[in-house]
Amino acid sequence: AQSVTQLDSHVSVSEGTPVLLRCNYSSSYSPSLFWYVQHPNKGLQLLLKYTSAATLVKGINGFEAEFKKSETSFHLTKPSAHMSDAAEYFCVVSGPNFGNEKLTFGTGTRLTIIP
Amino acid sequence: EPEVTQTPSHQVTQMGQEVILRCVPISNHLYFYWYRQILGQKVEFLVSFYNNEISEKSEIFDDQFSVERPDGSNFTLKIRSTKLEDSAMYFCASSERIGEAFFGQGTRLTVV
Numbered sequence: 001a002q003s004v005t006q007l008d009s010h011v012s013v014s015e016g017t018p019v020l021l022r023c024n025y026s027s028s029y030s031p032s033l034f035w036y037v038q039h040p041n042k043g044l045q046l047l048l049k050y051t052s053a054a055t056l057v058k059g060i061n062g063f064e065a066e067f068k069k070s071e072t073s074f075h076l077t078k079p080s081a082h083m084s085d086a087a088e089y090f091c092v093v094s095g096p097n098f099g100n101e102k103l104t105f106g107t108g109t110r111l112t113i114i115p
Numbered sequence: 116e117p118e119v120t121q122t123p124s125h126q127v128t129q130m131g132q133e134v135i136l137r138c139v140p141i142s143n144h145l146y147f148y149w150y151r152q153i154l155g156q157k158v159e160f161l162v163s164f165y166n167n168e169i170s171e172k173s174e175i176f177d178d179q180f181s182v183e184r185p186d187g188s189n190f191t192l193k194i195r196s197t198k199l200e201d202s203a204m205y206f207c208a209s210s211e212r213i214g215e216a217f218f219g220q221g222t223r224l225t226v227v
Contacts, residue, residue, distance in 0.1 A: 044218035105158040
């Protein structure tokens, strides 16, 4: 069975400084991995996805993530935080690319941006 | 930009009542899902639906729950007899391909 572990429940960074949100995965298959963002009182928006192509994945709003199989990690980064980045971020894993696989969510990391 | 829409945004119901949560997936998508998020907890998978039938469901999705695609556009989640612990944000999602799901804004269900 697949799972993800988000190592930090809450991260605070100052505006203009780098963001690092950590995620480790466990999967018996070659996983597809995603990061979703949830702004207050909003739905879940797909930030980026990894599906066994390039290991460095670029997403929306300047975010990127690197798939590292040796470390079973898929950390989310951004070079310079913006106030609008304040939100809850979810690392998500799905199964192999056949069938109708469900998404398994991590517990989330709340990102706070300090002005 | 196409999006998944859910109605209502907030539903308050009495314990024991039936509720139907409605979703309009993105039009060319083939896979449909319901997830829920109890306040303060993680997002949990409920059910996936493909080719007019359930393809996978979680242990949460018991006999009190059902899903339906009554016409070519709507996708509904019915809870037959609501319990207090059914209070949660319910998210509908759809996808054209495996895994890349697009989520609606959610319906906040409050059971009193």
